[in-house]
Amino acid sequence: MKIMVAIKRVVDYAVKIRVKPDKSGVETSNVKMSMNPFCEIGLEEALRIKESGLASEVIAVSMGPSQCVDTLRTGLAMGADRAIHVESSAILYPLSVAKLLKALVDVEKPGLLILGKQAIDDDCNQTGQMVAGLLNWPQGTFASKVYEPVVLDKQREVATVEREVDGGLETLCLDLPAVITTDLRLNQPRYATLPNIMKAKSKVIKKFTPQELNVDIKSDLEVVQVTEPPKRKAGVIVSSVDDLIDKLKNEAHVI
Amino acid sequence: MAAQVLRRKTLANLSAHSSSLFSKSSFSLQRFISTLVLGEHEGGSIKAQSLSAVVAAKSLGEDNSISMLLAGSGPSVQEAARYAASCHPSISQVIVADSDTFMYPLAEPCAKLVHLIQQKGGYSHIMATSSSFGKNILPRAAALLDVSPITDVIEISGPQLFVRPIYAGNAFCTVRYTGAEPCMLTIRSTSFPVPVTSANSKSDVAPISQVDLSTFGEDKVCKSKYVNHTSQDSERPDLSNARIVVTGGRALKSAENFKMIEKLAEKLGAAVGATRAAVDAGFVPNELQVGQTGKIVAPELYMAFGVSGAIQHLAGMRDSKVIVAVNKDADAPIFQVADYGLVGDLFEVIPELLEKLPEKK
Numbered sequence: 001m002k003i004m005v006a007i008k009r010v011v012d013y014a015v016k017i018r019v020k021p022d023k024s025g026v027e028t029s030n031v032k033m034s035m036n037p038f039c040e041i042g043l044e045e046a047l048r049i050k051e052s053g054l055a056s057e058v059i060a061v062s063m064g065p066s067q068c069v070d071t072l073r074t075g076l077a078m079g080a081d082r083a084i085h086v087e088s089s090a091i092l093y094p095l096s097v098a099k100l101l102k103a104l105v106d107v108e109k110p111g112l113l114i115l116g117k118q119a120i121d122d123d124c125n126q127t128g129q130m131v132a133g134l135l136n137w138p139q140g141t142f143a144s145k146v147y148e149p150v151v152l153d154k155q156r157e158v159a160t161v162e163r164e165v166d167g168g169l170e171t172l173c174l175d176l177p178a179v180i181t182t183d184l185r186l187n188q189p190r191y192a193t194l195p196n197i198m199k200a201k202s203k204v205i206k207k208f209t210p211q212e213l214n215v216d217i218k219s220d221l222e223v224v225q226v227t228e229p230p231k232r233k234a235g236v237i238v239s240s241v242d243d244l245i246d247k248l249k250n251e252a253h254v255i
Numbered sequence: 256m257a258a259q260v261l262r263r264k265t266l267a268n269l270s271a272h273s274s275s276l277f278s279k280s281s282f283s284l285q286r287f288i289s290t291l292v293l294g295e296h297e298g299g300s301i302k303a304q305s306l307s308a309v310v311a312a313k314s315l316g317e318d319n320s321i322s323m324l325l326a327g328s329g330p331s332v333q334e335a336a337r338y339a340a341s342c343h344p345s346i347s348q349v350i351v352a353d354s355d356t357f358m359y360p361l362a363e364p365c366a367k368l369v370h371l372i373q374q375k376g377g378y379s380h381i382m383a384t385s386s387s388f389g390k391n392i393l394p395r396a397a398a399l400l401d402v403s404p405i406t407d408v409i410e411i412s413g414p415q416l417f418v419r420p421i422y423a424g425n426a427f428c429t430v431r432y433t434g435a436e437p438c439m440l441t442i443r444s445t446s447f448p449v450p451v452t453s454a455n456s457k458s459d460v461a462p463i464s465q466v467d468l469s470t471f472g473e474d475k476v477c478k479s480k481y482v483n484h485t486s487q488d489s490e491r492p493d494l495s496n497a498r499i500v501v502t503g504g505r506a507l508k509s510a511e512n513f514k515m516i517e518k519l520a521e522k523l524g525a526a527v528g529a530t531r532a533a534v535d536a537g538f539v540p541n542e543l544q545v546g547q548t549g550k551i552v553a554p555e556l557y558m559a560f561g562v563s564g565a566i567q568h569l570a571g572m573r574d575s576k577v578i579v580a581v582n583k584d585a586d587a588p589i590f591q592v593a594d595y596g597l598v599g600d601l602f603e604v605i606p607e608l609l610e611k612l613p614e615k616k
Contacts, residue, residue, distance in 0.1 A: 013567070017422045026426055094394070095403040118548065122421050122428075124406055126394035129362065133398035138479035139362050141391050144541065160482065164541045165387040166495070166550070168486035172361075175478040184548060185535060220434025221403050224416070227427050232573070235594040241607040244579065247595055252577045254499070254556040255523065255613065 001111030001149075001157075001176070002057045003046040005080070006101055007039035009064060009071040010121040023225040026121075035071050038116025040078075041182040044189040045146055046114050047079045054149050057081045059108060063100055065089050069205060076200035077192035083205040088217065096210075096217040098130035103213035105135060110177065111157065112149070117142050117181040128181035138174040142183040149176060288319040288414060291372060291437075292346075293383040293392065295360070296325055299334030303496055304384040306343055307444035312382055313345050314411045314447075322348040324372055326357035326365055340461040343449075352466040359481035362391045364471075369396035371471065378437050380414070385441040385551075386495075397439045404439040405430055409446040414438070423547040423570035444495065445553035445574060487540055494543060497526030499556045500575070502545055505532035506561025506583070506601060513538045515605045516560060522612055528552065530568050546571035560601040564589025581605075 011017060012032040020027055035043075046058045060075035062068040063086040072083040086100050105113060113135075118125035132139035140146075140161030147160040157176040162169050164183050174180075192200070210217045238244045248255045290312040294305040305323070312321045323339050323346050325332055336351045350372065356364045369381065369392070381396070383389030385407045397404035410418035415432040417440060432438045494500065501523065503516040513533070520527045528550070529543040545552055547570035557575035562568060564580070564587055572578070573592055580593035581604050590596040597604060 011422070016566070017425050019426050026422060093403055095398065095401075098398055120423065120547070123423065123547065125390050126397075126404060126406055129391065129394035130398035132362075133366055133395035139391075139395065140479075141362070142387065163387075165391075165484070166542060167387075168484060168540060168542045170484040171482035173480040173482050178478075184531065185541065219403065220432060221405070222431045222433050224429040224431050226421070227429070229420070229424060229427055229573075232578075232592055233594070235578070235590070235592070235596055237590070237596045237598065241597070241604055241611060244595055244597055245608070245611055248556070248577070248579070249613070252556075252594070254577050 001055050002059060002108060003049060003055045003112045003114060004059045004061055004101075004105065004108055004110040005039070005043045005046045005075070006061050006097075006113070006115045006127070007043060007071055007075050008036040008116070008119045009033050009062065009068050010036045010119055013037055013120055019226055019228045023227055025223070025226050033067070033070075035074055036116050036119045038118060038120070038182050038184070040116075040189040041184065041186050042114040042116050042180075043075055043078055043080060044187045045180075045182060046112070047190070048187065049112070049146075049149065052148055055111070059084060059110065061086070061101065061104060063088060063092055063097055072205055073200050074192060076203040076205075077197040078190060079196065080203075082203055084208065085205055086208045086210065086213065088210055090217060091219070092217060093219050093221050094124050094126040094130055096215070096219065097127050098134055099215045099217075100210060100213060101127070101131045102134045103215050104208075105131075112159070112176060113137070113179045115179070115181045117183050128179050132179035135177075135179070137177055137179050139179045139181070140172055140174050141181040143180050144169065144183045144185045146180060146186065288316040288380060289376070289378045290315060290319055290321045290380040290382055291369070291376060291378040292321060292323045293365075293369060293381070293389065294323040294325050294335075294339060295384070295386065295388050296327060296332060296335035296339075299331050299338065301335060301339050301342055302386075303449060303493075304386050304444040306449045307447040308382045308384045308389075308442055309343050309345050310449055311408070311411060311442040311447040312380065315380060315414050320347045321345050322350055322376070322378070324350045324352070324369070326352040326360065326368055328353060328355050328358040332357070336463045340463050341459075344459070346461050349461050349463045350466060351463060352468060354468050354471070356468075356471070360388055360392070361479050361481060362395050363479050365392045366395035366399055367471070368466070369393075370399040372466065373400060373437055381437045381439045383441050384444050386444070389441045393439060393441050400437060400439070402434050402437065402439055403432070404441070405432060406441045408440050408442045420570075423566050424573060425566065425570075443551055445551055485540075487542065491520060492524070492526045494526040494528055494545070494550055494552060497552070497554055499523050499525035499558070500528045500545070500552055500554045500572070501525045501558045501560070502528035502530065502562060502572070503533055503538070503560050504530040504562035505536055507533065507538060510538045512602075515602075519558075519605055519609060522609055522614070525556075525558075526554075528572075530562055530565075559589055559593075560605065562589050563587045564592065
């Protein structure tokens with residue numbers, strides 16, 4: 001089976017972001033960009049499933065402006081077989097991304113679609129669930145463990161997924177094809193080795209536009225403004241445990 | 256369905272009259288707001304977090320009829336429905352979907368149920384709490400209804416105007432929803448606290464209706480099957496809404512040492528939290544993780560021991576009223592958000608605190 005992995009180019013997790021003075025958004029020019037950590041984990045999981053002989057091909061997909069190609073090359077360097085770039089300079093909200101992914105799934109027909117649970121820029125945590133709904137596929141979100149897909153009798157293939165939920169861990173068994181979104185503890189992604197980075201240069205990145213995929217990306221959301229959160233009042237350093245207890249009791253009144 | 260048609264007709268008639276007949280001061284086009292809250296229940300009761308969604312729904316507008324939808328199987332969901340019907344004065348209706356299909360809160364049947372209820376009820380808004388339940392189900396339901404959801408809302412500025420955190424809470428984004436009904440959102444329960452109601456306050460009992468699931472249709476093959484779940488049974492308060500949280504980081508060095516955090520929590524009547532590093536290292540289970548991708552907490556008092564204060568951890572606790580940090584490293588970023596910081600060795604500080612803290616009331 002084929003595995004399709006959606007990857008997103010985001011501001012690097014270690015960057016201290018700045019809100020633009022005109023409140024139109026966050027400063028992203030001249031800022032380090034990377035593959036979303038959750039997407040990296042998703043790609044790593046796909047590669048492991050392929051390496052265990054249960055998938056024939058891993059396809060990395062990204063949507064957005066031309067710079068997405070950089071992220072896709074990193075994915076190819078990690079080991080994806082080929083990549084697809086859906087080029088769009090317009091803002092793509094999760095519902096549009098989900099519709100575009102569905103269109104690609106209809107073309108490529110993978111057995112598994114893997115996404116990161118959330119992008120660390122918008123922190124939406126929506127796209128995987130939405131594309132699963134559009135495809136009417138089962139979903140295993142916030143996965144912290146994916147057991148190797150198993151073919152049951154009558155050609156039915158299933159994947160068992162352990163998910164991190166509020167109350168602990170939940171295990172689900174999903175009929176394939178299915179959507180899985182990855183949580184942080186699923187795996188430790190590999191680094192791309194230099195030979196693989198060189199090999200990646202000759203791997204194929206196919207381009208599509210939303211129009212070619214017959215997807216209308218007009219949005220029903222509008223960003224009105226982006227602001228900084230209120231700053232906390234500066235704190236104090238206390239000198240001893242006695243001092244701390246005193247402050248908590250008599251100043252803050254919390255104990 | 257009829258209600259939805261009637262509302263559309265009414266609005267169409269009103270807008271057909273130009274502003275010459277109705278000046279803005281004498282007439283205001285009241286958008287009729289009706290909210291469906293997807294509620295979470297357990298042990299025959301409604302989870303506190305779901306009531307936050309009701310509180311949030313109230314702030315959408317004064318004239319808002321709020322219905323709570325509960326999906327489950329058998330006596331426990333019926334008991335939860337009876338609880339819901341009288342637990343909050345703003346709940347005007349309880350809708351119950353009782354079937355084996357909903358024995359476990361799987362996203363596939365639950366999203367389909369929301370779709371069905373929306374088609375019948377024509378709500379202007381659908382809400383859920385931003386818990387793992389709400390996060391798993393609501394976006395899928397939104398896709399079925401072809402609308403963009405707005406998730407993790409921390410402030411409702413208008414019926415279609417919401418504020419949500421981005422970049423691990425380092426920026427706030429104000430978003431306007433410009434699409435068709437329903438407007439769907441998940442809300443952060445820490446931003447919509449449920450006021451404590453006195454035991455004597457009586458609210459009318461809301462009617463409970465059972466959903467007709469005869470047309471629901473089981474898919475021929477069950478595509479997603481619940482296998483099992485693990486959870487920690489604890490007498491300690493729930494991390495999501497505890498008044499005090501005591502968190503340990505990787506500096507605790509071992510699961511054995513983490514017991515010190517637990518003892519301190521016990522002394523304070525607090526919940527125990529952990530950083531991602533502590534969970535990754537296996538000191539504690541995942542459900543204790545506080546942070547951007549773990550739990551978001553906003554207790555009265557948050558005490559962090561051996562926590563460096565990475566951006567991703569701060570995202571989960573920066574709304575705490577009082578933050579205390581204990582760390583050997585005076586340059587640890589946590590001291591920039593702490594109200595009270597103590598530079599010291601937690602292996603000395605915690606025992607001293609245990610000795611000197613007053614017993615919890």
